Amino acid sequence: MNITLRDVTKRFTTTTAVDGVSLDIADGELFTLLGPSGCGKTTLLRMIAGFAAVDDGAIFFGTRRVDGMPPYARNIGMVFQNYALWPHMTVRGNVTYGLRLRKLPAAEIARRLAAGLAKVNLTGLEDRYPGQLSGGQQQRVALARALVLNPDILLLDEPLSNLDAKIRVQVRGEIRALQHELGITTVYVTHDQEEALSLSDRVAVMRDGRVQQVAAPKTVYERPVNRFVADFVGTNNFIPGVVKERTEAHALVDTPLGLIRARPGGVAAGGACVVAVRPENVTLHGAADNVVDGRVRLAAYLGNTLRYDLETAAGVVLKVDVGDPWQHEVLPVGRAVTAAFAASTAIVLRDD
């Protein structure tokens, strides 16, 4: 089932939490709302679920308009950030509560319970109480509870934020596989950009109640539309400047580091901008479109990468990643080096 949002707005007394958001989420898509805390992503999800009223605009599931309907009439499945498992009910009680409300026959309930628990690998834990389960298991019970009703839409509100780092990666993979298998339209809220990139078919990056960019993960990472998106997703170097020349394929930007060649963004010649270039695209070999001299100020060894902070004569700090530190001798602080990056990896962005 596809979801359509038209100019959806939510106002609180002093702020507008969600400000005229329009989105088209395709049938079977895993769609992520990504943004810092307070950006309105959870409020938007709660409006889709029906827990928050829509002040302006409309929400459609397929052709059915759902805003104004109570949550229980929307046929959604929701997984809450704190799981919201009912502590006085067993796993069986939690998972089958919705089925019992629908007065399904006992045999059907038992069948769906077994199938639901099998899907999330919890078979055998039917009689445990939530307090007797690990965090990862609780998370799966919450998922099973949402799925046994065969919902049209699955809504996930930061479902992994309460898990340990290792378990998080594992459950993340399980959610993705399950969602693929069921082909259920899913809206996923997170502030973790790595989670968003690895899981999603498409990502909407939000800020202050507005959607900044909607695109596939690779596009969001490599072709951000503005500085905010480039900064929030991954790590970036931002070099302020003024566009000097601009053609279809190239831009020439006047910066404190000298003239930089970059891909043109949405900034016309003569306009103020920032040039964004990711640390992994900067090398220390000193042979590319753009060359910058600097000194090592800090070296941080992270195992799979080595990150240098280079300080240039103009005072700009440039982060540089060495992707294969096994083959690289760590340079001492103060060593003069030359960094370089290709014009195709530098992008001109509006400074907002």
Place this chain on the structure above:
Amino acid sequence: MTIERAVADTATAGAMARRTGWRAAVPALGVALIWAFLAVFLLYPLARVFYDAFSDEAGRLTLDNVVAFVGDAFYRRSLWNSLVLGLGTVVTTSALGVAIALLLVRYEFPGRDVFGYLTLIPMISPPLVGVLGFTFIMGKAGTVNILLEDWLGLARPINFVYGLHGVLLGETLHLFPMITLNVIDALGRIDPSLEEAAESVGARTWRRLAAITLPLTTPGYVAGALLVFIWTFSDFATPLILGVHDLLAAQAYLNIVQFVDRRLFRMGLVISALMVVLAVVFLVAARRYVAIKDYSSLSYSRVARRRLRPLAAAGAITFLSAVMLAAFVPYLGVALASVGRGWSMTPFPVHYTGLFFERVIVETPKYVVNSFLYSGLAVVLCLVIGVPLAWIIARTRLPGRDMLDGLNTLILAVPGTAIGIAYIRAFHVELPWLGVPLTSLWIILPIVLAVRRLPYTVRGSYASLLLVPRSLEEAAASVGATGARSFRDVTLPLVWRGVLVGSLFSFMTSLQEASAVLFLSLGGWETIPVGIFAFYIAGSANEAAALGVILIAVTAVSVVVINRVAGARVGGMFG
């Protein structure tokens, strides 16, 4: 989506819209009823007392009454005495209460658990019964004086209890657990790292206690101290039994019940208005103070108890034993008097008999029957009004929500004496259709009890509602439960414990209520406390004691049940 499905959906949505049409009216009606109840049975009577205090017999507004009050040296002295007594009791209960709380929470010594339970005992006996017991043991012809005369040849009995010092003693021994419970609760909320941090910068033992630990317990402590003050300030039964008349509450009672002199009656009204004003002023001041000093942080670990060295442990045990023994004296006195005959000029009764119990239970069962009937009805009212009220405060942003919260706290502060007087004035008008005033219908007693004890039910329910995250209800809604269904299946199973504890507290304290009920009770409506007061004033101390024993027994059972259900954490109930 198929056409059929779309049509079906639209039909469902239509049905839903119709249902929400009248369903939406139900909550609004409920809120209106709660407001109406509080307006009629709390705000209107209080307003009436203030109107009376500032008007004359013809209903004209005037300041004469207030001028007369201020101009009367006797009333001025009564006000002064009441304030001194209230503050004095706060000081004595604080010294005892804080010391006991610190010992129980922070130190390990033999018998610590037992003393923890014993601390609750003074609260089991209603103040009226406690003071009775005191007079039997510590009175001029009581056990202690007789023994002193027999053994030491004491010429004249020592006056232990009659007078302000006796009132102070009685109130202190009855009320110190309120401080103890609140401070224990507050100590449990202090994150151990705060004290460890103090220690790491060099603040040891006493320094740390004074600079860190005690200041952090102020919010809990202030709440307890406020209740101690208001309780002492508005108690008239204890002083009257101990022969002290020059206190505000006692004057209010005497002036109101004499029914002869209109001028004195009017003075009683002025005094009760003044008591309300003072109580509210102290409440607001305390709230301000607590609001700016709310340090509570939920800590998951506790400060480890220190084992006391043998000498210190002996000191702690001696101190606690002495306090508990003193607090136990009233029980001994009441128990002996309830079965003892010929107890005069002897240290202990000469004969023992069940006659007095027979008189108050078998011959006149009305005391027990009335007490249970009125308190039971009061609790039903508390539940009907209090649980939705708690839900409104905890879960909604309805306009007036803060005011409901404020009114609920106000009830805790308003003296029962003032409420009783207010009801006499406010409901002495004939009701339409019935042709009699509400004051001549016994239903007024359950109503006044419900109003007085509402805060306990509300607080118990509110606290447990806060512990149920809203997402649990939302999860129920997401799998198809309507609001009422999710309340029944999810919310109620998780909060009933807190609601029950609050209701039991309401019930227990309703049974003990003396002040408001004494004003409103008519012949045939007597509850146990009313009976105790009436018997004692009429000189039948033994019957009073027998009723006292019954009241203590019932209360003790309630306390045991509450402890079982709540698991010992009852301190928050008084905050």
